[in-house]
Amino acid sequence: MLRVCAVFVLCLLPQFAAADPNGRIRVIDGDTWDVGGDRVRLFGIDAPEVDQTCQRPNGEVWACGQWVSQQVRKQYDGKSASCTALDTDRYGRIVARCAVGREDAGRVMVSDGLAFAYRKYSMDYDLDEKAAAVNGRGLHGDQFQRPAQFRAAKRSAVQPSRQDCPIKGNVSSKGTRIYHVPGQEHYGKTRINPSKGERWFCSEAEAQQAGWRRARR
Incomplete structure (x- = not known):
């Protein structure tokens, strides 16, 4: 009877069967990569959209979304990543935490001010973002709109x-x-x-x- 109950409970649990992506990186944008042929959305971070702009202290508006994609591409494109699949998003991308060498790529990007902690889904990189903000790293020296807010504004426009x-x-x-x-x-x-x-x-x-x-x- 216990075995039957256990099987029944397992059947009710949500099934997540995506394989862990591994292999060469092709950067699509700041937080979306192709890893060994799989489309991956990096877990716990949110990078500016490619068409997003920011404003410098002198009032100059600049293409910070394109800049972030270029910086991430320079840093990671062509290298090998080892990822742990955690979920899939509504676009069919594998949501994963990815390591390049021994470093958590998401943590590095947030620490460098190239992406933000996506607190809606995880608090893992909260302190890394706060440290980047205090030290003015990357985008934190400028005025910016958080990527989720930017996307919401585009949808409502x-x-x-x-x-x-x-x-x-x-x-x-x-x-x-x-x-x-x-x-x-x-x-x-x-x-x-x-x-x-x-x-x-x-x-x-x-x-x-x-x-x-x-x-x-």
Whole structure:
């Protein structure tokens, strides 16, 4: 009877079976990597979006999201990571804690001011962010909007309609940002869902500057 009960309880528990990603890193942006062919969202941190801007003390607005992606790419692209899978997100990415060498990559990025502790999901890097802020490392010397707030503001903003801007900016199940122009194979069936960060663009240059790439077909 006890064995039957144990099996029943196990069946009720949520199943998480993603394999631990390991292998060479290809940096997509500050907190999203391809690791050995798996799309990984780094656990416990939140880095600026590619199209996000910050403001320097002198009032200058600069592309801090692009800068963070470049810095992370310089530091980690092409190296090997060993990750522990913890969950999957709504885009199908594996949420994982990743080590490069003997260092926790998320902790290093937060300590360097390239990302922020994502306290909604974890307090693991809370003190690392506070130390970076006290010492003015990375983004902490400037005025910035936390990435989650930036994404929320984008979702709530009025988006251009198809009549105004015909290019469709789609986010795939793996989190890849792809845009479709009229006449391409999948243009007609592509739907735009602003709650996922999807949007319309008025030109290909605008889409590319925001971090989207053109669909291959």
